[in-house]
Amino acid sequence: xxxxxxxxxxxxxxxxxxxxxxxxxxxxxxxxxxxxxxxxxxxxxxxxxxxxxxxxxxxxxxxxxxxxxxxxxxxxxxxxxxxxxxxxxxxxxxxxxxxxxxxxxxxxxxxxxxxxxxxxxxxxxxxxxxxxxxxxxxxxxxxxxxxxxxxxxxxxxxxxxxxxxxxxxxxxxxxxxxxxxxxxxxxxxxxxxxxxxxxxxxxxxxxxxxxxxxxxxxxxxxxxxxxxxxxxxxxxxxxxxxxxxxxxxxxxxxxxxxxxxxxxxxxxxxxxxxxxxxxxxxxx
Numbered sequence: 038x039x040x041x042x043x044x045x046x047x048x049x050x051x052x053x054x055x056x057x058x059x060x061x062x063x064x065x066x067x068x069x070x071x072x073x074x075x076x077x078x079x080x081x082x083x084x085x086x087x088x089x090x091x092x093x094x095x096x097x098x099x100x101x102x103x104x105x106x107x108x109x110x111x112x113x114x115x116x117x118x119x120x121x122x123x124x125x126x127x128x129x130x131x132x133x134x135x136x137x138x139x140x141x142x143x144x145x146x147x148x149x150x151x152x153x154x155x156x157x158x159x160x161x162x163x164x165x166x167x168x169x170x171x172x173x174x175x176x177x178x179x180x181x182x183x184x185x186x187x188x189x190x191x192x193x194x195x196x197x198x199x200x201x202x203x204x205x206x207x208x209x210x211x212x213x214x215x216x217x218x219x220x221x222x223x224x225x226x227x228x229x230x231x232x233x234x235x236x237x238x239x240x241x242x243x244x245x246x247x248x249x250x251x252x253x254x255x256x257x258x259x260x261x262x263x264x265x266x267x268x269x270x271x272x273x274x275x276x277x278x279x280x281x282x283x284x285x286x287x288x289x290x291x292x293x294x295x296x297x298x299x300x301x302x303x304x305x306x307x308x309x310x311x312x313x314x315x316x317x318x319x320x321x
Contacts, residue, residue, distance in 0.1 A: 073315025
């Protein structure tokens, strides 16, 4: 089996020729998965027979830093923050609107929205929201970034396909959206299962952008429609399941609620060490 872990932009400085450094960092994530298997009382030795490849987008993202326009990030981050804050407490959002300027020097409204969000998710700040918006803009609007990301992703699938391996793709954070988008646009390489962790697709901003490209559907490349999506109870971007009128896929997406007792609930290590997530990977 080929397990492809597609990691978010928070994982960077891995574009290195020093194999020792790279392997040490990779071991951290593999150890997190082993921890999850141990909690689930499953044999982590099974991983020894699994071909694991980690796909990184963090270094690619940072190569494009000079092309990122901060002015649009502020407005996009505010829209994202307002949507999340309204789900938490719409009355507080309405109160904030009546107290401060919606846009202006220092963007007081964004600061007020972040305060509301921090009541439920203490680790969130405006810079995290901006980074999410920046990468979304890069991937969907910068052709060079899109093509390079596509090449990184499909190179891993191609290597597995050549070996005729069973393929399981685990996407994290914004890269779970990218994994889905690339799979839905190509059925060249059959994938046995897609597992999405910390997927922001249920957030209207992300959903609207994706729907402008194509309908939300089950990628034809996924065999038997095996798409498992985690609903992170403590993770601000994956609070909501992929179901209802927006996600009428056939077959339906399997949503798995997970509770992460961690100070960084969006971290890939927090997900991999979760016994439910680890078990889903193990059963693949």
